[in-house]
Amino acid sequence: MIKWYMITLVGGDKPGIVAKVTTALYQAGCNLGETTMLRLGGNFTIMLMASFIGAEETLERVIEPVAEELQLRCHVDYIEGKLHDHVEPNVRITIFGSDKAGIVASVTSSLADAGLNISQLDSDVAGSEESPIYIMNIEGVAENGIDSLEQALESISAEGVEINIEPIDTFIG
Amino acid sequence: MAIIKVIKYPDDRLKVVSIPVKRIDQNILSFIKDLENTMRAEPGGIGIAAPQVGNTIRVVIIDVSSKPNIKHNGRLVLINPEIEKWDGYAVGREGCMSVPDYTGNVIRAEKINLSAMDETGQVRSYEMVGYEARVAQHEIDHLDGLLFLDRLVSRRNDLFRRKVYQPSSTDNR
Numbered sequence: 001m002i003k004w005y006m007i008t009l010v011g012g013d014k015p016g017i018v019a020k021v022t023t024a025l026y027q028a029g030c031n032l033g034e035t036t037m038l039r040l041g042g043n044f045t046i047m048l049m050a051s052f053i054g055a056e057e058t059l060e061r062v063i064e065p066v067a068e069e070l071q072l073r074c075h076v077d078y079i080e081g082k083l084h085d086h087v088e089p090n091v092r093i094t095i096f097g098s099d100k101a102g103i104v105a106s107v108t109s110s111l112a113d114a115g116l117n118i119s120q121l122d123s124d125v126a127g128s129e130e131s132p133i134y135i136m137n138i139e140g141v142a143e144n145g146i147d148s149l150e151q152a153l154e155s156i157s158a159e160g161v162e163i164n165i166e167p168i169d170t171f172i173g
Numbered sequence: 174m175a176i177i178k179v180i181k182y183p184d185d186r187l188k189v190v191s192i193p194v195k196r197i198d199q200n201i202l203s204f205i206k207d208l209e210n211t212m213r214a215e216p217g218g219i220g221i222a223a224p225q226v227g228n229t230i231r232v233v234i235i236d237v238s239s240k241p242n243i244k245h246n247g248r249l250v251l252i253n254p255e256i257e258k259w260d261g262y263a264v265g266r267e268g269c270m271s272v273p274d275y276t277g278n279v280i281r282a283e284k285i286n287l288s289a290m291d292e293t294g295q296v297r298s299y300e301m302v303g304y305e306a307r308v309a310q311h312e313i314d315h316l317d318g319l320l321f322l323d324r325l326v327s328r329r330n331d332l333f334r335r336k337v338y339q340p341s342s343t344d345n346r
């Protein structure tokens with residue numbers, strides 16, 4: 001039976017990581033599902049769904065030699081997940097300002113209380129070493145509407161953080 | 174009253190440049206009726222292009238009037254539409270009946286002026302903004318063999334970062 005696994009790989013960035021990892025999986029008979037692969041702070045991070053007929057240990061034996069060669073830490077988990085299970089976000093929130101400790105925690109706590117289910121979040125630090133800027137980009141489903149998110153973030157906004165909340169008006173055409 | 178089957182990517186007919194309508198006759202009018210029924214049969218159907226049902230002629234129907242609080246021109250049958258002016262741009266999220274189970278961010282003009290024949294053969298001009306303008310651009314793209322997949326922008330970083338192109342040794346994945 002086909003089973004889905006989540007494979008996580010993290011390590012220093014170097015050329016050819018994606019090609020080598022995906023080739024090894026393909027040659028072992030895996031199919032890829034949803035994935036994210038990106039560079040974070042000089043590291044390369046991979047999270048991928050792979051379907052595979054065999055057991056978790058067998059898949060580990062497929063991926064471990066490649067991970068070792070590329071000096072990546074590797075983790076394989078059986079998951080209950082499946083494809084075609086997308087959640088359509090209805091709100092995008094972008095936040096930026098001077099880098100402040102705790103900003104992600106306070107923003108996401110307020111948003112969670114106001115009914116936001118985050119489907120995607122990425123954040124980055126830009127600017128310079130002396131005056132870093134924090135930038136965060138969130139997409140999610142506002143269960144209680146956008147107004148309640150705006151109210152929730154009002155106090156944070158008053159602290160000099162720029163916050164934009166806009167609906168995502170997805171159309172199917 | 175018929176509903177026509179919507180063709181799905183990778184059907185080749187979605188990649189064709191459709192041909193202009195030369196004469197509005199009974200055949201075309203009855204096709205337009207079926208095309209509109211097909212659009213309205215889709216949940217949330219607000220736009221459709223003739224090639225999406227395998228008929229590669231330059232006909233588009235849009236009707237965004239069900240969406241509250243937006244500017245729109247009502248129900249429109251656009252025959253041989255030409256966009257004559259583009260203004261501004263905005264990132265919006267789109268999906269497509271011909272590409273099920275995927276939505277993505279696309280940059281479109283915020284405001285357009287277009288001319289098209291209506292069902293009586295009269296050439297009319299329209300000004301469209303926001304949501305309606307995005308839908309019209311998506312549908313008219315279909316007439317030129319383009320899908321929103323051809324215009325996807327990255328979900329990450331598309332809002333803040335100016336792209337800085339620097340060749341780098343780790344760029345060759």
Ligand SMILES: [Zn+2]
Pocket residue numbers: 172173268269270271311315
């Ligand atoms: Zn479409």
